[in-house]
Amino acid sequence: MRKFKAAEYKAKHFDWTVDGKVATLTLNRPDKKNPLTFDSYGELRDLFENLVYADDVKAVIVTGSGGNFCSGGDVHEIIGPLTKMDMPELLEFTRMTGDAVRAMRNAPQPIIAAIDGVCAGAGTMLGCAADIRLGTARSKVAFLFVRVGLAGADMGACTLLPRLIGLSRAAELLYTGRAMGGEESERVGYYNSLHAPEELLDAANKLAHSLANGPTFGHAMTKKMLWQEWNHGLGECIEAEAQAQAICMQTKDFERAYIAFANKQAPVFEGN
Numbered sequence: 001m002r003k004f005k006a007a008e009y010k011a012k013h014f015d016w017t018v019d020g021k022v023a024t025l026t027l028n029r030p031d032k033k034n035p036l037t038f039d040s041y042g043e044l045r046d047l048f049e050n051l052v053y054a055d056d057v058k059a060v061i062v063t064g065s066g067g068n069f070c071s072g073g074d075v076h077e078i079i080g081p082l083t084k085m086d087m088p089e090l091l092e093f094t095r096m097t098g099d100a101v102r103a104m105r106n107a108p109q110p111i112i113a114a115i116d117g118v119c120a121g122a123g124t125m126l127g128c129a130a131d132i133r134l135g136t137a138r139s140k141v142a143f144l145f146v147r148v149g150l151a152g153a154d155m156g157a158c159t160l161l162p163r164l165i166g167l168s169r170a171a172e173l174l175y176t177g178r179a180m181g182g183e184e185s186e187r188v189g190y191y192n193s194l195h196a197p198e199e200l201l202d203a204a205n206k207l208a209h210s211l212a213n214g215p216t217f218g219h220a221m222t223k224k225m226l227w228q229e230w231n232h233g234l235g236e237c238i239e240a241e242a243q244a245q246a247i248c249m250q251t252k253d254f255e256r257a258y259i260a261f262a263n264k265q266a267p268v269f270e271g272n
Contacts (some may be wrong), residue, residue, distance in 0.1 A: 004053040011047070013040035015065070021058040021212035022205065023109075030066025033118045035074035038081075041097050044126075048103035058212035058219075058271060060107070061204045062126060063114040067197065072121025072144060079148065094154075097122065101155045104129035105227050108220035110211045114204035116197050120144050120179075125155040127190070128164060131223060134204050135182050135191035142179035152177075163230070165189045215253040216271035221245075 007018040015026040025047075027034035036044075051057065064070055073079055082090065104111055104126070113130035121144040127133050135141075143161070145154045152158065152174025161170040165188045173180070185191045195203045211219060221244045229237040248254060253269045260267035 002053045003055065004050040006051060006054040006057040009047065009050075011043065013037065013043045016047070018057060019205075020209070021056070022061065022208040023057045023059075024061040024063065024205075027062075027064040027070050030064075030068065032074065033068040033071035034064040034066070034123075035071045035077075036122050037074050037077045038093070038096075041100055041122075045096060045100040045103050048100070048107045051107040051109060054109075055271075058109055058216040059208040060109050060111045061114055061201075061208050062111060062130060063201060063204065064116070064123075066117075068117030069113070069115040069119040069139070070121075070123025070126060071118050072123050097125075097155050101125055101129040101160075105223075108223060109216075110208075110219055110223060112204050112208050112211075114200050115139055115141070115191070116200055122155060125157060125160070128155075128157070128160040131226075132207065133191050134200060134207070135185055135194055136197045136200055137182040137194055138197065139182040139185065140179040141182075141185045141190060142177060143173050144177050146175060146177040159230075213269065215248075215251070215257070215269045217251050217253060218248050221248055 006023055009016055011025075015024075015028045017024050017026075027036075027040075029035060051060070082093065085093070110132065111130040113127045113133045115127055115133060115135045116139050117136075118140055119127060119135075120140070120142045124141055124143050127141070143152060143157060145152050145157070157174060158170075161174065164170075165173075169188050172178075180188070180190070182191065182194055186194050193203075225237075225241055225244055229240060232240065252272050253267070256269065257267040
């Protein structure tokens with residue numbers, strides 16, 4: 001069986017650290033507010049694709065350094081070269097960026113985005129690809145694609161954003177490219193909660209470790225169902241969830257929870 005040891009992974013284009021069962025991915029180009037490059041897009045895609053085969057990491061935090069999350073694609077390293085590419089090259093690039101989002105959604109681990117400062121363009125889509133988003137009041141969230149003459153349809157934005165904040169709000173943000181402050185981002189549902197900048201990463205770590213110490217097989221099934229059921233009718237979804245829950249009921253964690261409950265103890269989950 002294929003295995004991937006996340007704790008041993010050495011990232012080239014961002015920082016990657018593992019603390020117990022929680023990994024933290026930090027975009028680390030603070031001088032430019034952590035923009036993405038061709039190489040970092042590709043490494044993001046490959047890493048999250050490999051996390052399907054990791055059994056040592058049970059939750060992932062994605063964040064940025066220097067008081068910002070991600071300013072999007074690097075203007076000089078990505079946008080400039082794109083203007084000189086032909087259609088096959090452009091399609092290869094747009095598929096790669098979309099595959100990074102797809103890989104995040106397909107990874108079984110819950111992903112928490114800890115967002116401070118600038119969160120723009122592709123950065124907003126890394127946020128959308130996460131399962132939970134924690135932000136700060138001072139942060140700015142902007143789907144900037146229209147500002148560079150492109151459609152708002154980028155990296156799954158027209159699917160993911162309406163499901164997070166509603167169709168009408170998503171349409172306005174994608175048409176205008178305007179920035180939302182942190183309080184608005186929480187009010188409309190992009191953020192789950194707001195935190196002081198100095199407390200943001202601690203809050204993300206606390207939540208991540210809580211999830212990592214929970215029934216992680218069950219968490220992975222929940223994530224799979226949230227993704228899979230988007231394109232199904234209610235009857236199909238109910239049947240899919242019946243099958244998924246029956247599978248979870250065969251796990252040792254389910255038995256551990258029952259035994260702990262019967263003995264008035266807190267269950268200790270092991271993810272199997």
